[in-house]
Amino acid sequence: MSINLGFLIVIGILAASGAYLLMERSLIRMLLGLLLCSNAVNLLILVVSGGMGNPPIMGRASENRVADADPLAQAMILTAIVITMGIAAFVLSLVYRLFVINRDDVDVDDDPEDRKVATGSLRSAPDRDRSDDPETLADTSAGDLFDDEGNPLTAEEFAKRHREVIETDLMPEDADVIDEVGPDGRDSSSPGPTDGGSR
Amino acid sequence: MTPQPSWVPVLIVLPTLVPIVAAALTLLLGRSPRIQRPVTVGAILTAFIASCVLLWLTNEYGTFAVNIGGWGDRGFPNGPLGITLVVDQLAALMLVVSTIVLLCVVVYAIGQGIRDGTTHQPVSIFLPTYLILTAGVCNAFLAGDLFNLFVSFEVLLASSFVLLTLGASAERVRAGASYVMVSMVSSLIFLSGIAFAYATTGTLNLAEMAARLDDVPDGTRNALYAVLLVAFGIKAAVFPLSSWLPDSYPTAPAPVTAVFAGLLTKVGVYAIVRAHTLLFPGGSLDTMLLIAGLATMLIGIFGAIAQSDIKRLLSFTLVSHIGYMVFGIALSSRFGLSAAIYYVAHHILVQTTLFLVVGLIERQAGSSSLRRLGGLMASPVLAALFLIPALNLGGIPPFSGFVGKVALLEAGVQDGSVLAWILVAGSVVTSLLTLYVVARVWTKGFWRPRADAPEGDLSDKAPSALLDESTDVAFDDRDDVGRMPAGMVAPTVVMVVAGLVLTLFAGPIFGFTDRAATDITDRGIYIEAVLGSDR
Numbered sequence: 001m002s003i004n005l006g007f008l009i010v011i012g013i014l015a016a017s018g019a020y021l022l023m024e025r026s027l028i029r030m031l032l033g034l035l036l037c038s039n040a041v042n043l044l045i046l047v048v049s050g051g052m053g054n055p056p057i058m059g060r061a062s063e064n065r066v067a068d069a070d071p072l073a074q075a076m077i078l079t080a081i082v083i084t085m086g087i088a089a090f091v092l093s094l095v096y097r098l099f100v101i102n103r104d105d106v107d108v109d110d111d112p113e114d115r116k117v118a119t120g121s122l123r124s125a126p127d128r129d130r131s132d133d134p135e136t137l138a139d140t141s142a143g144d145l146f147d148d149e150g151n152p153l154t155a156e157e158f159a160k161r162h163r164e165v166i167e168t169d170l171m172p173e174d175a176d177v178i179d180e181v182g183p184d185g186r187d188s189s190s191p192g193p194t195d196g197g198s199r
Numbered sequence: 200m201t202p203q204p205s206w207v208p209v210l211i212v213l214p215t216l217v218p219i220v221a222a223a224l225t226l227l228l229g230r231s232p233r234i235q236r237p238v239t240v241g242a243i244l245t246a247f248i249a250s251c252v253l254l255w256l257t258n259e260y261g262t263f264a265v266n267i268g269g270w271g272d273r274g275f276p277n278g279p280l281g282i283t284l285v286v287d288q289l290a291a292l293m294l295v296v297s298t299i300v301l302l303c304v305v306v307y308a309i310g311q312g313i314r315d316g317t318t319h320q321p322v323s324i325f326l327p328t329y330l331i332l333t334a335g336v337c338n339a340f341l342a343g344d345l346f347n348l349f350v351s352f353e354v355l356l357a358s359s360f361v362l363l364t365l366g367a368s369a370e371r372v373r374a375g376a377s378y379v380m381v382s383m384v385s386s387l388i389f390l391s392g393i394a395f396a397y398a399t400t401g402t403l404n405l406a407e408m409a410a411r412l413d414d415v416p417d418g419t420r421n422a423l424y425a426v427l428l429v430a431f432g433i434k435a436a437v438f439p440l441s442s443w444l445p446d447s448y449p450t451a452p453a454p455v456t457a458v459f460a461g462l463l464t465k466v467g468v469y470a471i472v473r474a475h476t477l478l479f480p481g482g483s484l485d486t487m488l489l490i491a492g493l494a495t496m497l498i499g500i501f502g503a504i505a506q507s508d509i510k511r512l513l514s515f516t517l518v519s520h521i522g523y524m525v526f527g528i529a530l531s532s533r534f535g536l537s538a539a540i541y542y543v544a545h546h547i548l549v550q551t552t553l554f555l556v557v558g559l560i561e562r563q564a565g566s567s568s569l570r571r572l573g574g575l576m577a578s579p580v581l582a583a584l585f586l587i588p589a590l591n592l593g594g595i596p597p598f599s600g601f602v603g604k605v606a607l608l609e610a611g612v613q614d615g616s617v618l619a620w621i622l623v624a625g626s627v628v629t630s631l632l633t634l635y636v637v638a639r640v641w642t643k644g645f646w647r648p649r650a651d652a653p654e655g656d657l658s659d660k661a662p663s664a665l666l667d668e669s670t671d672v673a674f675d676d677r678d679d680v681g682r683m684p685a686g687m688v689a690p691t692v693v694m695v696v697a698g699l700v701l702t703l704f705a706g707p708i709f710g711f712t713d714r715a716a717t718d719i720t721d722r723g724i725y726i727e728a729v730l731g732s733d734r
Contacts, residue, residue, distance in 0.1 A: 022384065030380050034387075041390045048398035072403070076346055080390055083353045087383055090360055094367075094376055101369045108376045111446045117505050126507030126569045127639055129651045 007047045014040035025107040027098060031091045038084040042077045049073030207256065208265035211284050213249035214294055214337035217242050222330035229323035236309050239326045243302045243333055250294035250337075253286050258711065262287040262718065262728035264343060264406075283343035283404055285729055288715035289540060293340045293469055296544045299697055300461045300551045301333050303690035307555055308454035310686020315562065315664040322666065325365065332358040332458070339466045343729055345393050345403045348470065352389065352434065356382045359463060362455045363447060366666035370450050378447035385433035385440075392426035399423060406729035409477050409722055417483065424479040428488075431474065435467030437525055438495035441518045445502065448517075449510035452664070453558025456510060460517050461551030465543055468524050475528055476536070476719040488529035489618050496522030496629040503636045507569040509557050512640065513550070516592065516633055520546055523629075526622050527607050530614050536716035538606035541709060545591075545599040545701055552588040552694040559584070559687060560644070565658030565677055569640065573649035581683065582645055587695050589641065591702075593634035599701040604630055606709070649674070 014036050021033025054069040116124065221242030225235045256263065267282040286294075308325070335355025342348040360382075364375035397403060399419055400411040412420055433440040444464070448456050475482075499519025506512040524546070527539025559581055561567045576582055591598035604626060611623040649655040658674040701708060718724050 022380065027376055030376075034380065034383050037384070037387050038390075041387050041394065044391055045394040045397070048394050073397070076393070076397075079346075079350065083350075083357075083386075086357060087360075087379065090357070091376075091379055094364065094372055094379065097367045097372050098369075098376070101372065108380075109373050111374070113449075113506075113508060113511055114446065120505070124507070124570070124653075126505070126512075127643060128570075128653055129643075129647060130653050130655070131651050 003047060004052070007043060011040045011043050011047070014043070027091065027095045027108055030108075031088060031095070034091070035084065035088060038080065042080055045073050045077050045080070207263055210249055210252060210256075211263060211265045211286050211341065212267070214246040214253075214298065215284075215334050215341065217245045217249075218330040218334040218337070222327045222334065225330060226327040229327075232323065232326075235323070235326050239305055239330060240302070240309070242330060243298060243305060246333065246337060247295070247298035247302055250291065250298050254288075254291040254295050257286060257288045257291045258714075262724050264729045282347050283406075283729055284338075284341040284347075285343035285405075285725065286341055287718055287725060287728070288711065289469075289472065289719055290340045292540065292544060292711065292715060293465070294337060296547050297336055297340070297462055297465075298333075300547055300694070301329075301336070301458060303694050303697075304454045304458045304461075304551065304555070305329060307457075307558070307687050307690040308452075310684050310690070311454065311558070311562070312664045313686060314684040315662045322365065324361065328358045328361045329458075331355075332362065336462050336466060340469060343405050345396060345405060345408065349386070349389055349393060352466070352470075353386060355463065355466065356386065359459060363451045363459075365452060365455065368666075374447040374450040377443060381433065381443040385430050388426060388433070389430035392423065392430055395423055395426060404729065405473070405477055406726040410726055410730075412478055420479060421483050424474065424484055427474050427478075428471065428484065431467045431470040432491070433467075435464050435471060435525075436495075436518050436521055437491050438498055438518075438522070439491070441495065441499065441521070444518055445506075445511055445514040448514045449508060452666075453554060453561060456514075457551045457554035457558065460514065460554050461547045464517065464521055465547050468521065468528075468543055471525070472528055472536070472539070472719070475531070477722055477725055480531075480720070480722060482529070482531035485529045485531055486618065488525055489622055492522045492525035492529055493622050493625045494522070495519065495525060496625055500629050500632040500636065504632065509560065509567045509569065509572075509640055509644070510554070512569075512636060513553055513557065516636060517550055519629055519633065520550075520592075523604070523607055523626060526626065527610060530610050530619065532610060532614060533713070533716045533720055534606070534610040534613055536720065537709065537712045538603065538610050540712040540715055541599075541606060541705075542603040544708075544712075545603045545698070548694060548698045548701060549588045549591045549600060552691065552698060553585075553592065555687075555691045555694060556581070556585045556588065559683055559691065561659070562662040562687070563680060563683060564649075565660075565662075565674065565680075568654070569643045569652075570654045571649075571652055571657055572644040573647040573652040573655050575645040578683070580688065584688075584691055584695060585645070586641065588698060589637040591698055593637050594630040595634070597702060599698060599705060602702065602705045602709075 018033045018036030018038075018040060021029045021036065024030055024033070049070040049072070050067065054067050056069045056071070122128070221238055225238050228235045228238065253263075262285065264283060264285045267284065305326070308329070312325075332355050335351050335353075335358060338351035339348060339355065342351055360375060360379050363378055364371045393403065396408060399415055400408045402408050402411065412423075415423075429440070433443075436444040448459055451459065496519050499515050499517075499522060503512050503515035503519065506515060520542075523542050524539045527535045527542060529535070557567055560572070560575065563578065563581065564572055564575060566572055575585075587598075591600045594600040594604045608623050608626060611619045611626070643652070656674050657671050658677045660670050660672045661678045662680050
């Protein structure tokens with residue numbers, strides 16, 4: 001089987017320009033790149049399926065031609081063209097939608113969550129609690145302290161509460177804390193003043 | 200091969216054909232969701248039952264093949280001309296697990312739509328598209344022909360594009376655009392791989408191609424394999440080709456993310472298994488695959504550590520655990536393959552379950568971000584539903600994740616090479632880090648009081664079903680969402696139970712995957728089933 005070098009060069013140029021366009025941010029250019037690439041691949045299938053000029057109908061010999069044209073390659077190309085067309089229509093609808101939303105540009109944006117992670121500080125770390133020390137992320141002594149509604153206590157509030165608890169000798173044991181976890185719904189996991197398992 | 204009863208060919212096409220016909224029907228019924236729903240569930244249920252029968256048949260009698268239209272049953276020089284569908288034990292197992300997942304997720308989506316959507320939820324386009332996705336996934340497992348595999352990839356991709364951009368909010372269009380582009384590039388690479396394979400062997404039928412590739416020089420074979428691996432690697436999200444996944448999946452509606460996470464990447468893994476065992480045996484690219492598997496595991500899980508949104512965090516663990524399967528495949532031993540097949544089944548179930556649970560969390564607590572969540576322990580049902588699959592994913596004994604990982608580690612140790620030992624170590628580290636990640640979701644989301652979450656006072660206004668239309672409000676002003684709807688909890692429970700079944704019957708299932716692995720390593724069985732015994 002001989003291969004036509006001209007075709008190969010055309011395929012190379014199409015694929016290269018398509019790949020270049022695919023790197024762009026603009027959705028329209030990416031679509032054009034996609035179309036160029038798909039044409040390159042379709043042409044590739046045509047080239048690898050054998051020489052040109054063979055008769056397309058079985059049993060009808062042409063002069064100097066012994067083989068029939070390969071119908072399989074053409075069937076594949078047809079299928080691929082239809083698929084690409086459908087996807088191109090879908091991408092165009094995405095472009096239109098992006099235009100309706102943004103009005104001025106149809107570039108594909110960065111993932112906002114990605115950006116958050118990239119520019120993130122300890123403050124935005126996923127395991128941070130509101131009561132953690134903002135600098136070191138460490139659990140502060142105030143950290144595990146919540147009143148009965150589950151709101152964090154400030155240091156003064158805690159000190160006051162702590163005194164009350166000690167003065168009235170009501171410091172609960174861990175077991176008591178678990179007993180207290182009770183019927184009051186979603187805040188039940190925040191036991192009183194001691195660190196009874198809220199983390 | 201035992202003589203095949205005349206109804207077997209009909210059975211093989213059912214998992215593809217029924218959903219496609221049902222998709223057309225539901226499209227016609229777009230105005231009456233009440234009829235759409237039972238048609239959809241019935242179609243997927245039929246596919247599930249057919250898959251179960253196929254599983255039993257392949258287990259009893261071995262591999263079956265059918266040439267659609269009867270073209271090429273006998274002696275064409277280039278193999279069968281028509282579309283060939285082949286079902287062996289591996290394909291049947293994949294079919295059964297996938298149809299369970301598809302069935303549970305569609306029930307979940309319908310339950311969510313009825314409860315949280317408007318009167319026309321799920322939106323009229325959702326169910327037809329979902330059925331097309333079902334047909335694409337099933338057909339990919341059955342395809343006995345490289346081009347047919349390409350077409351089923353396109354079918355499932357095209358429907359996944361629609362499902363991912365449902366409602367076309369700004370966020371989803373952004374995610375959808377990059378997803379569409381990456382997927383299409385992988386499809387074009389696959390298509391050029393097909394062109395090269397056709398040029399090399401003159402056929403597209405997998406069995407015929409497998410027989411002919413033996414005479415092809417090693418360099419050409421490896422080049423062909425590499426092209427196909429890149430194409431499948433993008434679909435399966437293997438490390439250097441995985442960055443698209445966490446960008447696109449989390450923005451989709453919860454049931455859609457669940458089914459994508461469970462199935463789409465595994466279709467890519469399945470394609471890698473087929474290419475690895477049937478077309479290119481001998482493991483010429485094993486070293487590269489092992490390194491890619493290691494990188495996938497570690498980099499995926501490091502990514503997960505940095506995320507505060509549970510959906511994104513789970514997407515990263517999804518990428519990470521693809522590495523385990525690649526590890527098993529790249530060992531090229533019967534044990535490695537058997538463990539990889541078990542792991543694929545385990546991971547499909549557990550990952551889908553987790554995403555469904557996140558859908559429930561999002562509905563009940565108005566967010567899926569660890570910066571907002573807290574106090575979820577208030578609902579013990581939700582806590583149990585999360586904890587079981589989470590521990591399963593982290594590989595805590597006695598769950599199936601542990602069994603699968605132990606099998607993989609054993610296969611790695613049996614291989615004994617330095618690289619295999621490094622991967623064994625890498626797997627253990629990844630497993631520990633996975634446990635760390637899910638434990639953090641547990642401590643922050645479930646144990647911590649919501650008041651202590653940095654943004655705990657914010658929340659979505661109302662639970663959204665399939666459309667992304669929610670705005671942030673103060674948590675206290677949030678609409679009362681009520682209890683978890685039974686239509687969403689029941690399928691999640693079924694999925695959790697399915698994961699536990701995989702644990703309880705690990706012995707018999709491993710026996711089955713062992714036989715499946717033996718069958719796919721002995722290519723003669725597949726080739727004989729398709730081409731007949733005279734060749």
